Amino acid sequence: MTWVTGAEGSPYGVHNLPYGVFRTADREPRVGVRVGDLVLDLGGAEAAGLVLAAGALGRPRLNEFLALGRPQWTAVRQRITELLTDSAHRAAVEPLLVPLAEVELLLPFEVADYVDFYSSEHHAANVGQIFRPGQPPLLPNWKHLPIGYHGRAGTVVVSGTPVVRPQGQRATPQGPVTGPSVRLDIEAEVGFVVGVPSPLGRPVAAGDFAEHVFGVVLVNDWSARDIQAWEYQPLGPFLGKSFATSVSAWVTPLEALGAAFVPAPDQDPPVADYLRDEPHLGLDLSLTVEWNGERVSQPPFATMYWTPAQQLAHLTVNGASLRTGDLYASGTVSGPERHQVGSFLELTWGGTEPVKVGGGETRTFLEDGDTVTITATAPGPDGTTLALGEVTGTIFPAR
Template sequence: MTWVTGAQGSPYGVHHLPYGVFRRDGAEPRVGVRVGDLVLDLAGAEAAGLVLAAGTLGRPTLNQFMSLGRPQWLAVRQRVTELLTDPTHRADVEPLLVPLDEVRMALPFEVADYVDFYSSEHHATNVGQIFRPGQPPLLPNWRHLPIGYHGRAGTVVVSGTPVVRPQGQRATPDGPVHGPSVRLDIEAEVGFVVGVPSPLGSRVAAADLADHVFGVVLVNDWSARDIQAWEYQPLGPFLGKSFATSVSAWVTPLDALAHAFVPAPAQDPPVADYLRDTPHLGLDLRLAVTWNGELVSEPPFAGMYWTPAQQLAHLTANGASLRTGDLYASGTVSGPERDQVGSFLELTWGGAEPVRVGGAERTFLADGDTVTITATAPGPDGTTVALGEVTGTILPAR
């Protein structure tokens, strides 16, 4: 039980405690943790001696705290839980609680590198059928390794940041033209934030996920499908993806999702030794996508073919180092049904089957559209964990 008003029964209760970075009254950014609809100022708590984290909670991002490693993450989490549940701490802690509607959230961590995977079999099959009709939807390598690409870390933005419609080349019957994308799309994904780095030339085992990954965010990897379709062969995603990627303002600690791990889908053929994760577990995250406030899809993350642990093992399999602040995303989350897909490319089958949003037929994003992605997961004792939402509104091309 917590003494914090409104936090009991909240999906942001003491069983969750996601981390973020906030500003208040124009002040410098500060690290905080959400409890209910309040933010506990962890920078203030550390300055007052209520929490010990080697001075890292006074920094303007989570990076230095994340670099301390899991023993310190657990110790701080345990201490914050104690502060918010033991009434003897109330007099000291209550002045450090700030109403959520009085703060502005910032990007919670400085992004070092960004990697995006392609790990939903349903999404990959759908995209293959749309982009390569009459050919096998899955390429021969897909079930042997987690396909991915390196993105652009500098264009990762916090939830709520407007997204300017990108410009680029696209194919037309009269040849390629340059201009604003006319097939702007979303990709509903889940991202994993690395805390503990690894040396260049070493590999990280799938079993070591919890020792390196600090937490989880929701991701919208905005995608210009017309630019992507023209440029992606033979080298893959580039300008069709790199203009903006939105992430949650709140990072859910991996330890807060301990009750959400579930058996992942069976893999056939058997994977290479370095990709074997025992037990083979995914996460029971239930996403929801709203388009201008209207629910259009509910993608299930539990059905992802490649797991977060396998993705981590693969991205370091060649000796590539991890850095604090690395972000790797799952790829679009899609289930077997049309109302479970994580992109409008799939929802409208490449634009050929419009859907009704707000009383009008729609295919891809128009200027002024707002897309919000939310997710929930099971917590301890029947509680619910709500991941921080990720939202963005489309602005006209510049």
């Protein structure tokens, strides 16, 4: 139970408590935690001696707090829960609660490195059928290692930031042309935020996932399919992906997701030793994709073939170091049914089957002015439900 008005029964109740960074007209950027439709000013709470976090909560990014490690993350979460549930603290804490409608939410952490994976078997198989009809949908290496690529950390933006239509080269029957993308797409993903770094040359074991990863964000990996198709031969994604990647303003800590870990899909053939994660667990997250306000898909994260722990082990197996603020994303989340896919490439089957969106219009790919919003829920403790912070973006014309 909580004394905070409106928080009891909310998917953002005290069983959730996601972290973000906010500012108001009279508050410089600092760390906050969401409870109901309010934001607890953790910078102010630490300044008042209500929470101890080595001064990290008054900072304009979460990075200093992320670097403190799991024992400190646990202690701060327990203290915040105590402050919001014990009415003895109400007089001191209530003045530090700010209505969500009065705050500006900022990028919650400075992104150090960004890696994006390709971990849904259903998504990979769909893409294979679209681009390689009549051939095996999965390439030979796909079930042996989590496929991924390094993205551009500097173009990761917070939810709500306008997405300018990218320009680049694309193929036409008359030859390559340069101009705005005409096959602009989304990828509904889940991202994992690294707190504790690792030294160069030392792989991180799958079993150490929870010691390094602080929490989860929703991700929209905007994708220019025409630019991507022309440039990716023989290398991987480059300009078709690097113009913008949107993340939610709230980072849900792993500790809030304890009830959401479920057995992951069986893997056949057996994986390499460094990829064995025991227990082999994924997350039961239910995503929803809305296109101009119309629900068009509900991707299930529990179907992902490669787990977050396996992804972390793979991206460091060669000795690559982790840095505080690293973000790695799951890749497009798609289930076995058409209404469960996480990209419009799949939803419209390569642009051949238009779908209805808000306002009664039809689409194959994104047009200027379109808005996409991705939300997600997860099971919480004692039968509760928690929400992950949404990620939304609107397409602006090319410049």
